[in-house]
Amino acid sequence: MASIITGDSVGLGLSCSATRKLYQTRNHSSSRLSFCSIKMVVSVEEEKKKKSFILKKSEEAFNAAKEMMPGGVNSPVRAFKSVGGQPIVFDSVKGSHMKDIDGNDYIDHVGSWGPAVIGHADDEVLAALAETMKKGTSFGAPCLLENVLAEMVIKAVSKHRYGSWCCNPRAPDSPGVPRAATYETLTAPYNDIAPMENLFEINEGEICAVILEPVVGNAGFIPPKPEFLNALSKIIKEINVLIFDEVMTGFRLSYGGGHEYFCITPDLPTLGKIIGGGLPVGASGGRREIMEMVVPAGPMYQAATLSGDPLAMTAGIHALKRLQEPGSYEYLDKITSELVQGIIDAGKKTGHAICGGYIRGMFGFFFTEGPVYNFADAKKSDKPGTY
Numbered sequence: 001m002a003s004i005i006t007g008d009s010v011g012l013g014l015s016c017s018a019t020r021k022l023y024q025t026r027n028h029s030s031s032r033l034s035f036c037s038i039k040m041v042v043s044v045e046e047e048k049k050k051k052s053f054i055l056k057k058s059e060e061a062f063n064a065a066k067e068m069m070p071g072g073v074n075s076p077v078r079a080f081k082s083v084g085g086q087p088i089v090f091d092s093v094k095g096s097h098m099k100d101i102d103g104n105d106y107i108d109h110v111g112s113w114g115p116a117v118i119g120h121a122d123d124e125v126l127a128a129l130a131e132t133m134k135k136g137t138s139f140g141a142p143c144l145l146e147n148v149l150a151e152m153v154i155k156a157v158s159k160h161r162y163g164s165w166c167c168n169p170r171a172p173d174s175p176g177v178p179r180a181a182t183y184e185t186l187t188a189p190y191n192d193i194a195p196m197e198n199l200f201e202i203n204e205g206e207i208c209a210v211i212l213e214p215v216v217g218n219a220g221f222i223p224p225k226p227e228f229l230n231a232l233s234k235i236i237k238e239i240n241v242l243i244f245d246e247v248m249t250g251f252r253l254s255y256g257g258g259h260e261y262f263c264i265t266p267d268l269p270t271l272g273k274i275i276g277g278g279l280p281v282g283a284s285g286g287r288r289e290i291m292e293m294v295v296p297a298g299p300m301y302q303a304a305t306l307s308g309d310p311l312a313m314t315a316g317i318h319a320l321k322r323l324q325e326p327g328s329y330e331y332l333d334k335i336t337s338e339l340v341q342g343i344i345d346a347g348k349k350t351g352h353a354i355c356g357g358y359i360r361g362m363f364g365f366f367f368t369e370g371p372v373y374n375f376a377d378a379k380k381s382d383k384p385g386t387y
């Protein structure tokens with residue numbers, strides 16, 4: 001049996017380059033970047049007058065880290081390898097602001113890659129965490145808060161599903177993954193119906209599952225063409241399992257994630273980021289007969305020492321409560337549309353080919369005229385250093 005991955009699983013480069021430009025609101029020392037996209041956030045010239053931007057302590061800390069951790073980081077995009085430049089070591093965050101260890105302030109448009117959708121270090125979340133912490137930080141045994149968050153997530157994603165806290169999905173394009181495993185995985189370009197139909201035709205009866213991001217976030221921001229989702233729903237009806245990787249889109253496109261937004265119900269959604277409210281957590285959920293395959297209900301092994309710990313559950317519960325408040329997604333829509341439009345206007349004004357888009361709390365832009373429907377289109381963007 002094979003499974004299909006559709007959605008251009010490689011290539012954080014574009015979202016990173018965008019991110020780096022946004023992080024570097026006050027970085028005057030980088031000669032490789034112009035700042036067309038961030039002029040609307042803060043005037044670089046004005047900032048230049050105020051103080052010079054120094055990353056000395058960040059540089060020292062990163063050099064020391066390189067001696068101890070692979071590439072100096074615990075998650076690869078933090079090393080800025082695909083965009084170049086000096087990684088920044090941060091000291092504190094609050095709301096929409098970040099401070100690095102050299103004392104520089106930043107307006108953050110990254111939001112810890114998603115989890116900080118209600119703002120960093122939210123007072124209510126911190127107070128709830130402080131209360132929970134008094135009872136201890138991990139039990140190595142079930143805690144009641146797991147039920148509370150599980151119920152909220154299940155209600156949000158679908159009434160007839162249930163879930164399980166987990167961690168560490170593996171990428172099929174990484175050394176260490178046996179060829180036998182990748183051999184069982186077929187890939188098709190996102191938003192392209194014919195290649196996907198072809199794969200189903202050639203491998204008739206052999207494909208067990210299709211996995212994709214409802215909106216591709218790992219190659220920038222690429223929403224699905226409605227006809228692509230329709231074709232996908234038709235092809236996979238009945239015998240195949242549809243998995244939506246909603247780690248990015250979950251609770252961001254809408255409270256019910258991508259599948260609520262696009263009105264398509266996957267058999268299995270995977271979640272992370274926002275459901276931990278800034279603390280590390282991941283979850284998978286789905287139809288009862290699928291989830292009952294997981295130990296101890298079934299034979300598929302999955303375990304983790306700190307899964308479902310009370311602090312992550314507390315932060316998740318309070319982040320989701322905030323998102324349940326009336327108007328929260330309308331507000332996200334409004335501020336994201338202003339940001340994206342500002343970036344596109346600034347890019348065009350300074351003579352750049354640029355396109356972009358957003359849905360509520362998820363956005364992206366490309367330095368190309370577009371349209372961008374898949375990773376191949378995204379790669380037509382100007383390379384870092386030329387925009």
Ligand SMILES: Cc1ncc(COP(=O)(O)O)c(C=O)c1O
Nearest residue numbers: 168213218245247248272273282
């Ligand atoms: C779409 C998608 N799936 C899965 C993951 C992995 O999630 P985590 O880093 O929380 O393990 C990410 C991380 O960015 C992601 O963007």
